[in-house]
Amino acid sequence: MKITELFERGEFVVSAEVGPPKGCHVEQLLEEAKTYLSGVHAVNVTDNQSSVMRLGSLAMCKALKDEGLNPIFQLACRDRNRIALESDLLSAAMFGIDNVLCLTGDHTKLGDHPQAKPVFDLDSVSLLHTVAKLEEGEDLGGNKLVGEPPKFAKGAVVSPCSDSVDAQLAKMERKVAAGAEYFQTQAVFEPEKFIKFMEKAKQFGKPVQVGIIIPKSAGMVRFMNNNVAGIHVPDEMIEELKKDPEKTKAGVTGVEIAARIIKECKPYCQGVHIMALGWESKVPALLEAAGI
Amino acid sequence: MLITEMKAKETLVSLTDGKKVFIINCEGCKEVHFPGKEAKEFQKELSEAGSVTGIITTDYICNPDNMKLRLSKHMAEIEAADAVLVFSCGVGVQTISAYLEDKPVYAACDTYPLPGFQGVTPLEYECDQCGECWLNLTGGICPITACSKSLVNGQCGGAKNGMCEVDNTMECGWERIHRRLAQIGRLDALKSPVRVRNFATDDEVSK
Numbered sequence A: 001m002k003i004t005e006l007f008e009r010g011e012f013v014v015s016a017e018v019g020p021p022k023g024c025h026v027e028q029l030l031e032e033a034k035t036y037l038s039g040v041h042a043v044n045v046t047d048n049q050s051s052v053m054r055l056g057s058l059a060m061c062k063a064l065k066d067e068g069l070n071p072i073f074q075l076a077c078r079d080r081n082r083i084a085l086e087s088d089l090l091s092a093a094m095f096g097i098d099n100v101l102c103l104t105g106d107h108t109k110l111g112d113h114p115q116a117k118p119v120f121d122l123d124s125v126s127l128l129h130t131v132a133k134l135e136e137g138e139d140l141g142g143n144k145l146v147g148e149p150p151k152f153a154k155g156a157v158v159s160p161c162s163d164s165v166d167a168q169l170a171k172m173e174r175k176v177a178a179g180a181e182y183f184q185t186q187a188v189f190e191p192e193k194f195i196k197f198m199e200k201a202k203q204f205g206k207p208v209q210v211g212i213i214i215p216k217s218a219g220m221v222r223f224m225n226n227n228v229a230g231i232h233v234p235d236e237m238i239e240e241l242k243k244d245p246e247k248t249k250a251g252v253t254g255v256e257i258a259a260r261i262i263k264e265c266k267p268y269c270q271g272v273h274i275m276a277l278g279w280e281s282k283v284p285a286l287l288e289a290a291g292i
Numbered sequence B: 001m002l003i004t005e006m007k008a009k010e011t012l013v014s015l016t017d018g019k020k021v022f023i024i025n026c027e028g029c030k031e032v033h034f035p036g037k038e039a040k041e042f043q044k045e046l047s048e049a050g051s052v053t054g055i056i057t058t059d060y061i062c063n064p065d066n067m068k069l070r071l072s073k074h075m076a077e078i079e080a081a082d083a084v085l086v087f088s089c090g091v092g093v094q095t096i097s098a099y100l101e102d103k104p105v106y107a108a109c110d111t112y113p114l115p116g117f118q119g120v121t122p123l124e125y126e127c128d129q130c131g132e133c134w135l136n137l138t139g140g141i142c143p144i145t146a147c148s149k150s151l152v153n154g155q156c157g158g159a160k161n162g163m164c165e166v167d168n169t170m171e172c173g174w175e176r177i178h179r180r181l182a183q184i185g186r187l188d189a190l191k192s193p194v195r196v197r198n199f200a201t202d203d204e205v206s207k
């Protein structure tokens, strides 16, 4: 089901993210998804996230769909040229997968195959444009598709707490012009920055889901602060995570922090996107604590 | 070796329409084929329309010291112009654009590669001879070489503290492009239609 339909109905749309395994067995992931994520509206499947090679996003989307979940097919431009991207979009449509999230993708140098050739034949904006063209029954080369064209809910990402927020807004505007219908954000730890961002982003008139990561430990957030673009976890939060190591280890502190962030951001956005990073089991508790 | 080919006349007209321009031709370098005839014709039309504050034809503007020396005598004419139109390879345009910080500097040509030996290695700016020069939309900063992913539609989500995700000692190319576009009052260039790169740089498929 297209998540744009949920936004149109005025629902506060909840999605969560899963990363396929580095291997060809998905039973465990499917089990976890069924157990912990059956309450969310849609499940993103990452596409070789952080340039680390894994099982394919499309195959995992199909497996989730067969289990009754509603997948969002993440599609990055790093590993495929326009021919392969378009072909995978048609394959997704054949499986009835109708949510896509278009990304540029991290550079290959950041992942576990730094020797690989980075493709970037298209980027997030030209990929959105390509999806929109396919929907009109034509490929990027200008050739007609046979039969009824596919139709997707076209998603994109934006980084609201980036230190280059104006550049991010300009890019967001280009994505909207290219056909983006909804946005998921990079993880937010500073609700004030997010709210300020939304004041400017609301002019584009597209629903935005605030991105949430459940902080696992002080070490993890310090790592993110140093290495992950667009994320800054304030010192008070790091202190909070340090205070009671047992509570933090059990995930209770992280859930409290994440729930608080959701509550603060909720009035300013149209949904939440949870990147559990292996803590899928905490998602139900988080949603409950956040009052969703 | 490389070939510079004049951009479509409509493109150049849309850049220069109603503006006073200063024109720089770079013809020095033996490695470059220069579209001499078309360039002269177009410049003549502009001159006759009274929109030219000055024209110089010089060589090796990719060498910053040489370029500064050549421009020094014409600063008043450059001052009087709304924009500077450069007929050269991508390196030349970038060199001038970086020097004339507050002035829109436009590339009048596209730069294509020609198999064979490389020409003089430019010192400060790089051009990958992508065949569809983007400099007019990016404030004279080459998105192909200044961005690690050669993105043409704007910044990726990877810049941290203004630095590129691939190399934290390199400033993000799109950070620079933004700053420059703001400086020359051309942020509207970001609102132009979706840009799709064309990797078919041979004439037949690209035109």
Ligand code: SF4
Pocket: B089, B090, B091, B110, B111, B126, B127, B128, B129, B130, B131, B132, B133, B134, B135, B142, B143, B144, B145
């Ligand atoms: S955009 Fe860059 S690579 Fe392409 S022709 Fe211009 S300067 Fe050269």
Ligand code: SF4
Pocket: B146, B147, B148, B149, B150, B151, B154, B155, B156, B157, B158, B159, B160, B163, B164, B165, B166, B171, B172, B173, B174, B175
């Ligand atoms: S951080 Fe900037 S320079 Fe680096 S790949 Fe992204 S947009 Fe390009």
